[in-house]
Amino acid sequence: MTQTYESAYLKVMAEILHEGTPKVSARTQFHSIALHGAQIRVDLEKEFPLVTTKKMGLRQVWRELKWFLSGMCNNIMTLDPKAHRLWEHWVKDSSGDLGPIYGYQWRRWPVYRESFGQITKQPPVDQVERALDLLSQAKPTSRQIVVNAWNAAMLADMALPPCHMAFQFLARRPSRHQIMHTLATLPGDLKEFEWHPEIQALQNRCLSTIGGESHQVDIAQYEAFCDEAKSIAAALNIPALAKLFAWRVDLRVDQRSADWFVGVPFNLASYAMLCHIICATVNKRVGSTHLVPGQLIHQFGDCHIYSNQIEVCKTQYERTPFSAPEFAVKQPHRKVDDYVWSDFVLAGYDSHERIKAPELAV
Numbered sequence: 001m002t003q004t005y006e007s008a009y010l011k012v013m014a015e016i017l018h019e020g021t022p023k024v025s026a027r028t029q030f031h032s033i034a035l036h037g038a039q040i041r042v043d044l045e046k047e048f049p050l051v052t053t054k055k056m057g058l059r060q061v062w063r064e065l066k067w068f069l070s071g072m073c074n075n076i077m078t079l080d081p082k083a084h085r086l087w088e089h090w091v092k093d094s095s096g097d098l099g100p101i102y103g104y105q106w107r108r109w110p111v112y113r114e115s116f117g118q119i120t121k122q123p124p125v126d127q128v129e130r131a132l133d134l135l136s137q138a139k140p141t142s143r144q145i146v147v148n149a150w151n152a153a154m155l156a157d158m159a160l161p162p163c164h165m166a167f168q169f170l171a172r173r174p175s176r177h178q179i180m181h182t183l184a185t186l187p188g189d190l191k192e193f194e195w196h197p198e199i200q201a202l203q204n205r206c207l208s209t210i211g212g213e214s215h216q217v218d219i220a221q222y223e224a225f226c227d228e229a230k231s232i233a234a235a236l237n238i239p240a241l242a243k244l245f246a247w248r249v250d251l252r253v254d255q256r257s258a259d260w261f262v263g264v265p266f267n268l269a270s271y272a273m274l275c276h277i278i279c280a281t282v283n284k285r286v287g288s289t290h291l292v293p294g295q296l297i298h299q300f301g302d303c304h305i306y307s308n309q310i311e312v313c314k315t316q317y318e319r320t321p322f323s324a325p326e327f328a329v330k331q332p333h334r335k336v337d338d339y340v341w342s343d344f345v346l347a348g349y350d351s352h353e354r355i356k357a358p359e360l361a362v
Contacts, residue, residue: 004042004043004047005040005041005042005047005049005268005324006049006051006052006053006321006324007321008040008041009040009051009264009265009268010053010316010317010321012035012038012040012260012300012303013260013261013305013313013316013317014317015035015038016033016034016035016260016303016304016305016313017033017305017310017313017314017317019035020032020033020034020035020304020305021033021034021035023304030306030307031306031307032304032305032306032307033304033305033307033310034302034303034304034305035303035304036301036302036303037300037301037303038258038299038300038303039297039298039299039300040268040296040298040300041295041296041297041298042268042272042295042296042298043294043295044272044275044276044293044294044295044296045248045292045293045294046324047324047325047326048269048272048324048325048326048327048346049268049269049272049296049324050265050268050269050324050325050327050346050349051265051268051269051351052321052322052323052324052325052349052350052351052352053316053317053319053320053321053351053352054265054316054319054351054352054353054354054355055351055352055353055354056265056266056269056351058269058273058327058346058349059341060082060083061266061269061270061273062273062341062344063079063080063082063083064079064083064086064087064266064270065270065273065274066080066339067079067080067083067103068102068103068106069103069106069107069128069274069277069336069337069339070103070107070337071103071104071106071107071108071126072103072104073098073101073102073103073104074097074098074099074100074101074104075095075096075097075098076088076091076096076098077095077096090159090160091159092159097159098158098159098160099154099157099158099159100151100154100157100158101149101158101159101160101162102149102162105127105148105149105150105151105154105162106127106128106147106149107124107126107127107128107129108124108125108126109124109125109126109127109148109151110124110151110154111123111124111125127146127147127148128147128336130145131145131146131147131169131278132278132281132282132285132336134169135169135171135249135278135282135291136282136285136286136290139223140171140247140249140290140291141171141172143168143170145168145169145170145171146166146167146168146169147166147167147168148165148166149162149164149165149166150162150165150166162256163255163256163257163258163259163263163267164253164254164255164256164267164271165254165255165256166253166254167251167252167253167254167271167274168251168252169249169250169251169275169278170249170250170251170252171247171248171249171250171291172247172248172250172294173222173223173226173247173248174226174244174245174246174248176210176217176222178244179206179210179226179244179245180206180207180210180211182244183202183203183206184203186199188240189238189239189240190238190240190241193236193238193241196236198232198235198236199232199241202228202229202232205225205228206225209221209222209225210222210225226245229241229244229245230242230245230246230288233245233289234288239289242288242289243289243292246289246290246291246292247290247291247292248291248292248293248294248295249275249278249279249291249292249293249294250294250295250296250297251271251272251274251275251278251293251294251295251296251297252297252298252299253267253271253296253297253298253299254299254301255267255298255299255300255301256301256302257301257302257304258300258301258302258303258304259304259306260303260304260305260309260313261305261306261309261312261313261316261357262309262357264300264303267298268296268298271296271298272293272296272327273327273344275293275294275296276293276327276328276329277329277336277339278291278336279291279292279293279329280329280332280333281332281333281334281335281336283332284332284333284334285334306358308358308359309357309358312355312356312357312358315355316355319352322350322351322352323348323350324348325346325347325348325349325350326345326346326347326348327344327345327346327347328344328345328347329343329344329345330343330344330345331343
């Protein structure tokens with residue numbers, strides 16, 4: 001499968017190398033070259049963003065993501081030992097304390113109430129569960145499906161303030177072009193239903209309902225048509241048709257600090273995986289193909305390459321990317337805590353050999 005995500009990743013890498021400004025990190029005192037502001041968009045319906053210009057281990061990505069999703073990542077002792085290598089640099093003491101980082105805030109955001117001068121601690125907010133509830137609605141169009149790790153009141157308690165600070169789920173109907181093209185061509189598994197009267201009727205109604213210019217389409221008719229098509233897909237048991245009319249979930253990520261060589265490939269794969277998991281979990285809860293992953297829209301603030309990474313980045317940049325792999329959740333669960341590695345399938349991943357990372361900037 002052809003890919004676009006790695007071309008975008010390597011393009012920013014080249015821009016940093018050629019146009020970056022020398023900087024010294026206020027926290028680590030490491031020297032770097034940096035650019036401010038970048039975005040990578042990945043169509044998760046077509047590709048899974050696992051970098052191929054150096055070998056990546058998706059299982060290692062999953063170990064950390066599972067740790068975050070557990071909400072118990074305030075201590076390295078709760079992390080799979082095989083994933084300790086990166087995080088052991090940031091432990092605060094011999095007990096393994098990391099403070100209330102990432103998943104702690106995702107699943108256990110602290111809440112306090114003040115009344116008549118008395119402050120009382122309330123049950124924490126599970127932001128991931130709140131997102132799942134909102135996405136499970138029949139029309140999951142809320143613009144408030146946000147999970148935030150940047151708890152300003154607790155930054156001093158964290159071993160490392162969150163680099164990827166917040167993410168937002170945005171659900172949308174499939175595009176008119178996507179619907180019209182698919183119903184006109186009936187690709188893949190839909191071809192065998194070409195002469196089915198329900199499918200032919202759907203094709204005819206498609207043109208009359210959503211065939212005009214975008215601004216001329218009646219929203220109520222458009223949504224009614226999508227819902228009717230989903231009902232037909234369920235009645236005829238046509239998974240490909242159900243997937244076509246499912247809600248697309250775009251995942252927008254805000255990342256303040258981006259280590260372009262080590263961190264960003266990890267971050268892209270992790271959030272792509274998270275989007276797949278969230279969609280599969282909601283579908284399991286509602287009992288239908290309600291959601292499919294849409295676009296990963298990853299936005300970066302300070303995009304940097306450390307001085308000891310320059311040569312390895314040049315090596316990576318000279319390599320030609322392989323085709324994009326495919327990823328799927330083969331065994332969905334109703335709770336994100338229940339997923340294990342064997343629930344996933346990664347297919348078609350080819351890559352160049354590993355590039356040993358230089359000393360980390362901690």
